[in-house]
Amino acid sequence: MNYLIQTHQLTKRFTEQSIINKVSMNIKEGEIYGFLGPNGAGKTTIMKMLLNLIKPTSGEITIQHQSITTTSYEYLENIGSMIEYPIFYEELTAYKNLQIHCDYIGYKDPNHLKKVLDIVGLQKSGKKQVKEFSLGMRQRLAIARSIVAKPKILILDEPINGLDPIGIKEVRELLVMLKQQYGMTILISSHIVSEIESIADTIGVLNHGELIEEIAMCSLREKQQSTVEMIVNDPTKAKQLLEEKFNANVQIINATTLHIQKIVEKPSILTKHLILHGIDVDEVETIHQSLEEYFVNLISGGNQYV
Structure with a gap:
């Protein structure tokens, strides 16, 4: 080099x-x-x-x-x-x-x-x-x-x-x-x-x-991960189902919202799994992390990629 x-x-x-x-x-x-x-x-x-x-x-x-x-x-x-x-x-x-x-x-x-x-x-x-x-x-x-x-x-x-x-x-x-x-x-x-x-x-x-x-x-672009945001009727049960089935990193944001990271499956597969287990999925959105978010995260002491 x-x-x-x-x-x-x-x-x-x-x-x-x-x-x-x-x-x-x-x-x-x-x-x-x-x-x-x-x-x-x-x-x-x-x-x-x-x-x-x-x-x-x-x-x-x-x-x-x-x-x-x-x-x-x-x-x-x-x-x-x-x-x-x-x-x-x-x-x-x-x-x-x-x-x-x-x-x-x-x-x-x-x-x-x-x-x-x-x-x-x-x-x-x-x-x-x-x-x-x-x-x-x-x-x-x-x-x-x-x-x-x-x-x-x-x-x-x-x-x-x-x-x-x-x-x-x-x-x-x-x-x-x-x-x-x-x-x-x-x-x-x-x-x-x-x-x-x-x-x-x-x-x-x-x-x-x-x-x-x-x-x-x-x-950085290769390992930049996206966050899947889901609106569901039972986030606690949904979190458990996704973690057990896909070993996903799932966070409950509020009474209806989940954030799912470090996942390789498509959002449609996650959604299908939840519906088959009685979870209502109202919205699904993929949120891509920008360099600015990555930078702010580093400066604040975290690293979402580790």
Whole structure:
């Protein structure tokens, strides 16, 4: 397996408090890795350590098979990033900001600047100064700046923050295009779980500075279980019948409702069994668990898949 970014037991402490605690993460080359976690979980701190903006207390970071030390910097030329609130030259246009950035990093392809602005939806910003930009426009410019030199790795901290639904869709499509056409490896954090679900190849769930889950989305979808909800006239008897016959995990929700999990049989088979034993079944519905529900369940300390 070709991992482009890896950490091993990565730890960061401020005074006696551990902000990041022994995080070992593995990001494959050419994938979109979605970083999920509540505010204060440590996502931004890890991203800053990957960029050597914050020095780890202990642990290891390997990027492109190179061990990163506190003095490493050459590897950064292959990384584009957007961390926290982006800073620009407020009196200048989007194009001029990109031009200055390219001069600073030594990237010379003036024709590419207009293409990048077009990609992020700022082609019509013209002579408008950045100080006049909305938050969404600033986010788009920050993404443009991070990809203008065609980096191999992209690290984006909350890139869809402040965008309207159309802007979110455009950024989502942009990131997928960067992965597919340019082979970029992308680490992205977001509070919008549904957006991570729609583009990520792998997710890492961080809580209180610890990586509590790292799983490929294809594996997650394979084991994502559904809940069968039934409305019956006698939930206590129905629960007993289903547990004895199918070894099902059955919960009584209220006086008429059952939730059935960890079951391989079709709902129609469950229904037939109950009816044959004198149970009236009024309604049957299959409820699929979303990534958001899975995420909330993990953060709250449970795991419905175990």
